[in-house]
Amino acid sequence: MIASMTGFANVTRPIAGGNVGGTISFEIKSVNSRFLDLSFRFPDELRTLEMPLRELLGKELIRGKVECRAGWALKASDAAETLDTDRLQRLLKLAQEVQDFSADSGSLNTADILRWPGVVQSAELDWTALLPEFHIMAAEAIKELKIVRDREGARLAELIKTRTAAMRTLVAHAEPLIPTAQRAFADKARAKLIEVMGSAEDERIRQELTLYAVRTDVAEELGRLKVHLDEVDRVVSTRGQAGKRLDFLMQELNREANTLGSKSVSTEISGIAMELKLLVEQIREQVQ
Missing domain, CATH: 1.20.5 (Single alpha-helices involved in coiled-coils or other helix-helix interfaces)
Incomplete structure (x- = not known):
């Protein structure tokens, strides 16, 4: 199942060191990005965490704009x-x-x-002594972030499949309309050609009608649409990097929908082509 790039996780721990109490926390959030973009907002005392966290995040995450924050909220005791x-x-x-x-x-x-x-x-906290605890908290937060991203990815996959199902319905609706639309278009074209050329037996009329039939045949486009839709469903159901593959499939689906629209010989089929393009764009917005 695909994973989303959007997520948030926070881990908080109580502290009690000497005369000071309170909490320390580690927060991580991620949004969409074509690459892995890491940023850290740490106080000076925790700057040494950055390098090991970069290595850990590089192993655990592939894409996303990721921001990490660490800090504390101190509460003075009676003997502070x-x-x-x-x-x-x-x-x-x-x-x-x-x-x-x-x-x-x-x-x-x-x-x-x-x-x-x-x-x-x-009283002051011994930040050096707390660094190992921050490391543990960071690892827990990253693990939770991955769970959240997987959960969001599952919802995203369902949304995409809902749209591919709608596109299949449109394709299935278009298929039986094509022969009738082509015949109606051919009849109009024949009448127009006879009017211009003067004879229904003219070889040029037969050649023109054959050319019209080829130009308006969308069987291949409909077939490729179904193949691409099957591939989209397969990709969103497979774990791993899917963003670039899905982006490519959206380009192919959009190309076939455009061709269907340009070859259309009826307003109904043109409308179906427009609806297909709209659904493709909705999926594209989700996978970018």
């Missing part, structure tokens, strides 16, 4: 900020020395101490 007691002791000792040197100097209050650089330490 701590006092650096060594620095605090040094600060208090220096403050006491200042007071001993000058009795007029003011003493430090609590607010002054808390504002002093380095006394209050904010």
Whole structure:
């Protein structure tokens, strides 16, 4: 079964490192593209993930414009900020020395101490330790993306088959109309030629009518339409790269529909040719 190039996956994990909690996440989304186009939106701490992920994505995906995002949402706990007691002791000792040197100097209050650089330490995550977890999350997200793309591909295949079935119905409707339309066209052409040439037995009239019959014979076009439609159904039911093959088949179907329209000798058959072209275009939009 064909796979779609459109999909989205997200993996989120809770974290608890030291005095900091929250979540880390990895997100991947994919849209249509003729080639594999990768982009990464990572914070500086996670830039080292890019190269191994490029290799992994190159193995797992063939086409699509793929964007990866990684990040975090931190939630401070009650102990998210701590006092650096060594620095605090040094600060208090220096403050006491200042007071001993000058009795007029003011003493430090609590607010002054808390504002002093380095006394209050904010807890930070160890991103290096989290890199392996991000690797695991990325692999899980890529796996989920492939599942989503396969599921979307199955729906796409059904849509395409619905349209190929509609095209078969149109071809089946056109086939019995051809002989009647050709006879009616030949009768009109014969009458016109007799009017111009003056004799129904004129060899030139027979030659012209034979030429008209050849020019308006669409049996081969209808046959090729059915063959191409069978091939489309086969391709969308087969796993593997199908985009280029389907694009080629759409060109062939469109060519046969155009020929059918140009050879048409009745408005009804011309209408069928137009409907066939419309369905071909609808499939083409899905497979590009």
